[in-house]
Amino acid sequence: MASKQPLSIEVLRGPVVESLHQVMVVVVNELGSVIQYWGHPQFLTMPRSAIKMLQALPLIESGAADKFNLEDKHIALACSSHRGEKEHLAALAQWAEKAGLKESQFVCGPHLPYHEASAHEMIRHQHKPTVFCNNCAGKHSGIITTCLHLGEDPAGYEKYEHNAQKRLRKILTETLKVDHSKLPYGVDGCGIPTYAVPLQSMAVGMSTFINPKENPARKAAAARILHAVRTHPFYISGSDNFATVVIEKSQGRAIIKGGAEGVFCGVLPEKKVAFAVKAADGAGRAAQVATASLLLKLGGLSQEEFKALSEYTMPVITNWRGDVVGQIRIAKG
Structure with missing residues (x-):
């Protein structure tokens, strides 16, 4: 299906559409050719955290993951926006010990865990968050670990001209099929470009994980990352999060990763399709509902699985007492 009209996501309060979000979607096959879209495939946007699986490729391809004996949970963390639960922090500390990482090397900055109970526990015990609490700490661990393996000084790894960023631009140029040395860029929340x-390029990039024509080294690295995420979905985000529960409920048939400002990317290995989703106004709630509906349409979630995850796939609006007063849905018609 191809439509110049984006998907419309309605936010209802009672019978009234209180808000309306426009969401662009692009779906590609295993070779990166567009097979479906809604809205504008060339809509220019920033992937943010939605392409972390691609940003983890240097960690594998350089040999750094093998040198430091990283486990699948660590590879999943390299692709994650983790929620700061104790298991995430323990795995990151273990990784740091394996590779000799120091907190002072991280530029991502600390913040309270996104997992509410974990944040409350930290506050109760008067513990200050560390850089490992940052949701992007896994990605930064991967970047620093790769630098150390290659004999590079990681200091300044967030800078545009550092070898770490040159490496990432090369990987993203190869996978997204667009020259990153010529692109406008900004600074992400975690400090890197x-x-x-x-x-469309984001969807093409995600097809790397299913493309049979990739070279053997890239194919092996992509397969390792895909396996880690499929088998350790808790480490890609955490408890009560859309990405983790989708991977868990689908038993890895659907792999998705969100990013700030209403972005999702994903891949359905058995269906041999990949996709990218962007809410024009940056609304994460709209991107999530659009992604859920797309997964149902593409067969990444069965009707039963979709209903079982209704908290995420068919979310309701509640008041402070918990009464249902509205819902979020794809516009009918």
Whole structure:
């Protein structure tokens, strides 16, 4: 299906549409050719955290993951926006010990865990968050670990001209099929560059994980990352999060990863499709509902699985007492 009209996501309060979000979607096959879209495939946006699986490729391809005996949970963390639960922090500390990472090397900055109970526990015990609490700490661990393996000084790894960023631009140029040295860019929330790319290119990038024509080294690295995420979905985000529960409920048939400002990317290995989703106004709630509906349409979630995850796939609006007063849905018609 191809439509120049984006998907419309309605937010209802009672029978009234209180808000309306426009969401662009691009779906590609295993070779990166567009097979479906809604809206504008060339819509320029920043992938943010939605392409962390691609940003983890240097960790594998350089040999750094093998040198430091990283486990699948660590590979999943390299692709994650983790929620700061105790298991995440313990695994990151274990990784740091394996590779000799120091907190002072991280530029991502600390913040309270996104997992509410974990944040409350930290506050109760008057513990200050560390850089490992940062949701991007896994990605930064991967970048620093790769630098150390290659004999590079990781200091300044967030800078555009550092070898770490040159490596990431090369990987993203190869996978998204757009020259990242010529793209406008900004600074992501965690401090490293993020590049403005067409939405279609993000979907093309995700097809790396299913493309049979990739070279053997890239194919092996992609397969390792895909396996880690499929088998350790808790480490890609955490408890009560859409990405983790989708991977768990689908038993790895659907792999998704969200990013800030209403972005999702994903891949359905058995269906041999990959996709990218962007809410034009940056609304994460709209991108999530659009992604859920897309997974149902593409067969990444069965009707039963979709209903079982209704908290995420068919979310309701509640008041402070918990009464249901509305819902979020794809516009009918």
